[in-house]
Amino acid sequence: MTQKNETKILLISLVVTGALLAGGGWWVYQAGFLGGNTSLTGGRGSDGTLSAGGKLLTRDAPEKRAAVEAIAQNDFSTAVSRLEAYLQNNPNDPEALIYLNNARIGNQNVPTIGVAVPITGNLDAAQEILRGVAQAQKEINDQGGINGTPLKVVIGDDQNTPQGASNLAQAFTRERLLGVVGHFSSENSEAAAGIYQESGLVMISPTSTSVTLAQKGEYIFRTVPSDAFTAKAMVRYQLSELNQQQAAVFFNSQSDYSQSLKNEFTKELFSSGGNVVGEYDVSSNFNARNALQDARSKGAQVLVLATNFNTLDQAVQLIQENGRNLPVLAGDSLYAPRLLQLGGNNALGMVLAVPWHIDADPNAGFVTRSRQLWRADVNWRTAMAYDATVALIGALRQNPTPQGVQQTLGNANFQASGAAADIRFLPSGDRNQAVQLVKVEAGSRSGFGYDFVPLP
Numbered sequence: 001m002t003q004k005n006e007t008k009i010l011l012i013s014l015v016v017t018g019a020l021l022a023g024g025g026w027w028v029y030q031a032g033f034l035g036g037n038t039s040l041t042g043g044r045g046s047d048g049t050l051s052a053g054g055k056l057l058t059r060d061a062p063e064k065r066a067a068v069e070a071i072a073q074n075d076f077s078t079a080v081s082r083l084e085a086y087l088q089n090n091p092n093d094p095e096a097l098i099y100l101n102n103a104r105i106g107n108q109n110v111p112t113i114g115v116a117v118p119i120t121g122n123l124d125a126a127q128e129i130l131r132g133v134a135q136a137q138k139e140i141n142d143q144g145g146i147n148g149t150p151l152k153v154v155i156g157d158d159q160n161t162p163q164g165a166s167n168l169a170q171a172f173t174r175e176r177l178l179g180v181v182g183h184f185s186s187e188n189s190e191a192a193a194g195i196y197q198e199s200g201l202v203m204i205s206p207t208s209t210s211v212t213l214a215q216k217g218e219y220i221f222r223t224v225p226s227d228a229f230t231a232k233a234m235v236r237y238q239l240s241e242l243n244q245q246q247a248a249v250f251f252n253s254q255s256d257y258s259q260s261l262k263n264e265f266t267k268e269l270f271s272s273g274g275n276v277v278g279e280y281d282v283s284s285n286f287n288a289r290n291a292l293q294d295a296r297s298k299g300a301q302v303l304v305l306a307t308n309f310n311t312l313d314q315a316v317q318l319i320q321e322n323g324r325n326l327p328v329l330a331g332d333s334l335y336a337p338r339l340l341q342l343g344g345n346n347a348l349g350m351v352l353a354v355p356w357h358i359d360a361d362p363n364a365g366f367v368t369r370s371r372q373l374w375r376a377d378v379n380w381r382t383a384m385a386y387d388a389t390v391a392l393i394g395a396l397r398q399n400p401t402p403q404g405v406q407q408t409l410g411n412a413n414f415q416a417s418g419a420a421a422d423i424r425f426l427p428s429g430d431r432n433q434a435v436q437l438v439k440v441e442a443g444s445r446s447g448f449g450y451d452f453v454p455l456p
Contacts, residue, residue: 049168050114050175052154053079053099057119058127061086064096071103079103091375094130098153101137105150111396112152113389114172116182116192121160122309124336125184125381129206130155132385133181135373136393146396158183162191169195169203177201179392179405181385185308186210186257193220202405204391206384209332210260214428219406221429223387223418224380227257227331230353231264233435234304234329235272237351242327244302245274248295250318251306252283261306261331282307282314288321296326305330316342324348335380340440340450347450350440356380356420357436357454366419377445380436383419390416391423 051057054072056065067082083100090096115133117126133153141150156172158165165183169192172180179202183189189208196203197217205213205222209230213220238244247269251262266276277298280291295303303326307315315334320343322328328350335354339347358367358377366386370378394416395408408414409425416423426432436454443451 049157049159049164050154050171051156052112052152053102056095057155057157058095058123058130059090059093061090064090064093067096067099067103071099074107076103076106091373092131094127094134095155097134097138098130098155101134101141101150102152104141105152108150110149110152111146111400112154112175112177113392114154114156114175114177114180114182115385115389116156116158116165116168116172116180116184116188118160118184118188119157120164122184125207125309126157128379128381129181129184129385131370131374131378132206132382132387133389135370135382136386136389138373139369140393146393146400151393151396156182158188158192160184160188162187165189165192166195168192172196173199173201176402178396178400178402179204181206181388181392183208185255186213186260187255189213189220189222190216190256193217196220200402200406202392202395202402202409204388204409206388207381208257210256211264212256212260214430218410218429221388221391221409221425221431223384223391223423223431224332224355225433225435226430227261227264228268229433229435230261230331231268233353233437234265234331235268235274237353237437238269238302238304238329239272239274242302244327246277246299246301247274247304247329248278248280248298248300248302249276249304249306250280250282250291250315252308252311253281254283255308255310257331257333258306258308258311265304265306282311282318286314286317288314288317292318292321300326302326303328305334307331308333309336312336312338313342315339319343319350320346322346327351329353332380335438335452337446337448340446340452341448343440344448344450347440348442351455352438352440352452353435354380354438354452355433355435356383357438357452358383360436360454361420364420387416387418387423390418391425394423 063086067079070079080103117129119126156168158168165188186208189205193216197219202219209227211226252258277300305315330352332354395405398408438452441453445451
């Protein structure tokens with residue numbers, strides 16, 4: 001063969017390869033880079049915390065366990081029939097719904113994403129996030145999939161710790177997924193972000209609000225508004241609606257989220273003409289009565305709870321001690337039935353800033369579909385997880401490779417239709433979305449006599 005012919009063949013090969021890679025063909029990625037993801041079919045992740053169906057991670061039940069055992073044996077038809085029967089009587093189980101949709105795919109090599117949730121440590125939050133992912137997966141697969149190919153989801157338990165989040169991120173990168181929804185808390189997301197960034201795998205957090213998360217790199221996104229947006233809404237309410245200038249702020253120094261919200265609120269209040277008369281760390285040796293007395297002696301007119309879920313008990317102690325004497329503002333981490341249950345009458349009138357509430361637009365398509373699917377109301381964590389999954393689906397439609405997903409999401413023209421609003425990302429990876437204020441009022445929906453009700 002002459003040198004001229006060799007050069008010609010080489011050029012043709014390079015052009016063909018470049019065209020395939022530029023097109024982001026899923027089968028090229030699977031065959032050439034991943035080599036298939038059969039290890040996930042039976043749910044056997046490298047560290048035992050991953051499952052696409054072959055391992056129970058959340059709720060156990062005989063019918064569900066039988067389905068999982070069938071998946072582990074590649075008996076997908078049995079798994080499908082058992083999961084369908086189980087979901088008839090247990091429609092609110094998102095793990096089962098994800099496993100059902102995965103079982104319908106069987107051993108096919110298809111676009112696959114991960115979802116990182118705190119099953120160990122905060123099962124309620126994990127279930128809320130999984131519902132959003134499960135709903136988005138079901139909807140796209142029922143519509144025929146992404147460009148005709150169904151979507152598979154791998155569930156991972158980050159154990160609600162920074163180390164667990166790092167371990168899970170490493171496991172996800174070894175499996176060479178196309179994107180990850182997660183993690184739950186800001187500290188866990190920040191612990192995992194560097195691993196995703198270095199490996200070139202997009203992470204979209206539905207619930208992590210710390211402002212510093214946006215500094216972790218171009219592969220890090222979120223569908224929840226950052227603490228900067230939340231702080232602005234809280235300060236605006238304090239100054240305009242409560243007409244009070246002086247605030248006492250309570251926070252957890254061991255939480256990135258709590259520190260971030262405290263700092264953003266303080267900065268925003270000072271720049272708007274108000275004042276923080278005292279900051280109180282609830283993480284150790286906290287005495288609600290003493291802290292409240294000190295805050296009042298310094299002229300506090302409003303109590304601001306920038307605490308996180310792990311210190312909800314301390315927040316409740318403060319609410320009970322306050323007894324509705326001073327108005328109370330709080331961030332989204334305290335949006336939990338437990339606050340209504342334990343806070344009771346003392347929590348009446350308390351205002352929280354959250355990303356979304358189901359009654360803010362009760363006739364929205366997502367609201368209708370979620371109620372039909374889960375036969376219950378969902379909260380903001382489910383809505384934001386749905387949006388994160390929808391964003392990944394939108395990116396996969398255009399370029400189903402890890403780098404292609406990042407480039408698509410980072411494009412200023414990217415847009416996808418979310419639970420309540422279009423999903424667009426700022427250059428930082430943050431989402432530009434308004435914050436919804438809700439107030440604790442008497443009601444029957446929660447079952448505790450009190451509900452979170454959206455403010456106009």
